[in-house]
């Protein structure tokens with residue numbers, strides 16, 4: 001399970017650092033930072049990472065089965081993150097593929113996100129790095145630069161400092177889950193994912209490159225694809241950015 005566990009004061013990005021380091025001989029490498037100077041989000045976005053306020057955590061592990069399995073891996077990690085946040089009394093949900101969200105008065109607000117990066121062959125062993133960012137007590141100045149609706153645990157009513165509890169909650173769920181995923185795949189996690197699915201039965205647009213798919217989200221398929229009922233029948237989407245449509 002655990003190969004190494006380190007906490008850094010400041011780094012460019014915990015994901016970048018684990019991509020540079022060799023993997024531990026066995027088990028996963030877990031790395032946290034108090035601050036990131038070049039925190040990265042999906043699709044080349046910056047991830048606001050001010051000092052000692054939020055959670056910035058990455059896990060690196062070797063993984064058999066090729067790059068195709070990384071999608072499932074990210075859903076499994078998302079379930080662990082949502083469960084750790086739920087344990088603090090916050091009803092967060094998952095917005096496929098990689099967002100942790102809560103329902104605000106004006107739509108979904110982002111509480112955290114996952115950035116999965118991998119290297120290796122299409123088949124065979126890969127190195128997977130799972131980066132997790134959760135907003136805990138975002139300073140207003142750093143929050144002002146975020147270009148989408150966001151929130152943090154403090155604004156959701158979690159008054160006590162919870163970063164250590166949250167880190168322990170994520171790590172203690174994630175390590176056994178990664179083991180189970182390597183052995184059994186995504187199937188055992190689908191019921192757990194469903195309890196957190198923010199998109200289920202919603203009208204959605206999924207943007208992928210220049211393509212837009214429109215339909216009703218039907219949940220997650222066994223291979224991690226988002227199932228969507230479109231006018232032309234059901235489709236399984238493996239990548240994209242989802243926006244909710246008012247019906």
Ligand code: BTN
Nearest residue numbers: 013015039040041042113131133
């Ligand atoms: C997203 O929703 O766009 C993904 C955000 C991922 C942020 C985390 S913070 C720890 C790790 N290091 C990074 O540079 N990014 C991830």
